[in-house]
Structures are given as C-alpha cells and as structure tokens.
Amino acid sequence: MSNLDRQAALSVCGGRGFVVPEPVRELLAPRHVRLGESTEVRRLLPNLGRRMVGAWAFVDHYGPDDIADEPGMQVPPHPHMGLQTVSWLHEGEVLHRDSLGSLETIRPRELGLMTSGRAISHSEESPRPHGALLHGAQLWVALPDAHRTVEPHFQHHKDLPTVTAPGLTATVILGTLDDATSPGTAYTPIVGADLALSSGAEARLPLDPDFEYAVLSMSGEAEVDGVPVLPGSMLYLGCGRTELPLRAVSDAGLMLLGGEPFEEEIVMWWNFVARTQDDITQAREDWMNGDRFGTVRGYDGAPLPAPALPAVPLKPRGRVR
Ligand code: MN
Numbered sequence: 001m002s003n004l005d006r007q008a009a010l011s012v013c014g015g016r017g018f019v020v021p022e023p024v025r026e027l028l029a030p031r032h033v034r035l036g037e038s039t040e041v042r043r044l045l046p047n048l049g050r051r052m053v054g055a056w057a058f059v060d061h062y063g064p065d066d067i068a069d070e071p072g073m074q075v076p077p078h079p080h081m082g083l084q085t086v087s088w089l090h091e092g093e094v095l096h097r098d099s100l101g102s103l104e105t106i107r108p109r110e111l112g113l114m115t116s117g118r119a120i121s122h123s124e125e126s127p128r129p130h131g132a133l134l135h136g137a138q139l140w141v142a143l144p145d146a147h148r149t150v151e152p153h154f155q156h157h158k159d160l161p162t163v164t165a166p167g168l169t170a171t172v173i174l175g176t177l178d179d180a181t182s183p184g185t186a187y188t189p190i191v192g193a194d195l196a197l198s199s200g201a202e203a204r205l206p207l208d209p210d211f212e213y214a215v216l217s218m219s220g221e222a223e224v225d226g227v228p229v230l231p232g233s234m235l236y237l238g239c240g241r242t243e244l245p246l247r248a249v250s251d252a253g254l255m256l257l258g259g260e261p262f263e264e265e266i267v268m269w270w271n272f273v274a275r276t277q278d279d280i281t282q283a284r285e286d287w288m289n290g291d292r293f294g295t296v297r298g299y300d301g302a303p304l305p306a307p308a309l310p311a312v313p314l315k316p317r318g319r320v321r
C-alpha cells in the first residue's frame with residue numbers, strides 16, 4: 001500500500017487517524033481466570049496488546065457449566081463506576097439485584113444492561129431452583145468522559161430486535177446492526193449482536209467501515225472471514241470493512257462486538273473505569289466506607305471487600321497496549 005493510499009483511507013474508522021484503517025484477522029487467545037471457588041472464565045478483553053474494541057473494555061466467556069447440583073453463580077454485592085455491564089446468556093438464568101432496588105431475572109437472549117455512571121452496586125446469583133446449565137458472557141462498556149458520571153440505571157429488555165438471513169439470526173444487544181436498533185441506552189457509537197448460525201449456513205453481515213470489530217465464539221464451529229474461531233476465543237477484525245463473511249460448520253453461537261475506536265485513555269482497576277489513579281483511590285475508599293455506592297438488599301452474604309491497590313501506579317491506558 002502506498003503512502004497516498006494510507007492517507008486517503010484515514011477518513012474511515014470514525015476519522016481516527018491513530019487507527020490503521022485496514023481489516024485485520026488477529027486471533028485473541030483467552031486468559032483462564034478463576035472467579036470464586038468453582039467458576040473458571042475465559043477472559044478475552046483486556047487482552048495482551050488489545051485492551052478495547054470500540055468502547056467494549058471487558059469480555060468474559062463462561063460455561064457451559066453443569067451447575068445442577070451446585071450453587072452456580074454467586075457474586076456478592078460489589079461496586080461499579082464509569083462503565084456499563086452487559087449480561088448475556090445462552091443457557092441458564094441470573095438473578096440481578098442492585099442498589100437502586102432492581103430485582104430482575106435475566107434469561108437467555110435477554111439484555112441485562114446496568115449503567116453504573118457515577119456509582120452503583122449489584123449482586124449476581126443463580127436463582128434457586130435453577131437450570132442445569134449456565135453459559136454466557138459478561139461484558140463491560142466504558143463510558144466516555146462526557147457521560148461517565150450519569151445517574152445509575154438498570155435496563156432489562158426481553159424482546160430485542162433481530163436481523164435474519166438464511167441460516168442466521170442476529171439479535172441486536174446494543175447499538176445498531178443493519179436496520180435494527182437495540183432499545184438499550186448507548187453512550188458511544190457501538191454495536192453488540194448475538195449471531196446464531198445453523199450448520200452449513202453462509203452469510204455476509206453488513207458492517208460500518210467506521211467501526212472496529214471483533215467476533216467472540218461461544219459455541220459450535222464457525223469461520224469468520226475464513227478463520228476458524230473456536231469457542232472461548234475471539235477474532236479481532238480491525239475496521240474499514242463493509243461486510244463480514246460467516247460460515248457455520250456446525251450450529252454455532254457467536255457475538256459481534258464493535259464500535260468507533262475509543263479515543264480516551266482509561267484507568268481500569270477492579271470494578272472501576274476512571275481517568276486517574278485518584279478517581280480509583282477515592283472510589284475504593286468510598287466502597288470500603290459504605291459511601292456513594294448504595295446498598296444491595298436481599299443477597300444472602302456479605303459484600304465483596306475491595307482488594308488492596310497495587311504498589312505500582314495505575315496509569316491511563318489506551319485501546320492497545
Ligand atoms: Mn459486576
């Protein structure tokens with residue numbers, strides 16, 4: 001590619017000159033992280049060399065786990081700030097409680113969207129009784145500086161719009177895909193969609209060249225732009241694309257994540273997204289003192305204490321390391 005070509009192409013990716021506007025195929029391996037005593041998750045974001053995709057700043061894929069004879073998910077009350085959490089299930093159910101008084105059971109392909117804004121706390125648990133399998137993804141969306149202190153709110157949307165093609169049902173979780181828009185509140189140009197493919201399906205998904213994208217595989221065997229993506233891994237696709245070829249070798253469940261490259265540098269520590277170490281230190285102190293983050297009622301157990309701050313300074317970081 002000549003220098004001239006590169007200059008000309010800088011008008012895409014939301015006009016962000018710091019993003020090379022070339023489609024890429026970068027397979028991101030998961031980091032296996034143990035949460036609590038029995039749950040292991042696969043963490044795709046932040047990843048080595050790639051911290052964000054659009055405003056998506058955190059992606060954990062978990063299960064399918066057989067929890068028939070186990071408590072299942074038991075996440076005690078903990079705080080959030082500066083981000084939105086997205087709960088997305090393929091199997092099972094999660095009971096959400098928060099400091100606003102929300103009490104909602106999230107089921108497969110329903111959107112649980114919590115906007116923490118300045119401060120919220122919540123708990124997540126498998127209800128009793130619960131289904132035998134638990135399979136889902138937990139995602140965070142960083143709020144831009146202009147909106148990171150909005151009033152906290154929780155949205156539960158059971159009926160989300162879909163885009164269909166032969167062998168493909170795309171459920172729009174956040175933002176817009178093709179001509180379908182999620183009712184969930186978004187604060188940056190972003191998209192999240194669940195892609196259910198049937199065995200043998202071949203489809204081309206319309207994309208926005210101003211967005212960067214990644215596809216997470218949750219189940220089955222599928223190829224994304226010709227690259228096999230196994231469950232629990234994610235393919236980063238870059239930006240500058242107008243469509244994405246998908247092929248399902250078996251029934252497969254994928255998630256499309258995208259958005260305009262996030263320009264701001266953030267400090268992410270524990271359950272907080274901030275801009276400075278001082279923001280983080282204050283939030284930690286407020287949580288430990290019982291200030292600002294409210295109280296979650298009804299959870300059978302004590303709130304999570306914050307871990308100690310690291311000895312090294314917490315520095316703002318951009319979308320790539
Ligand atoms: Mn949480």
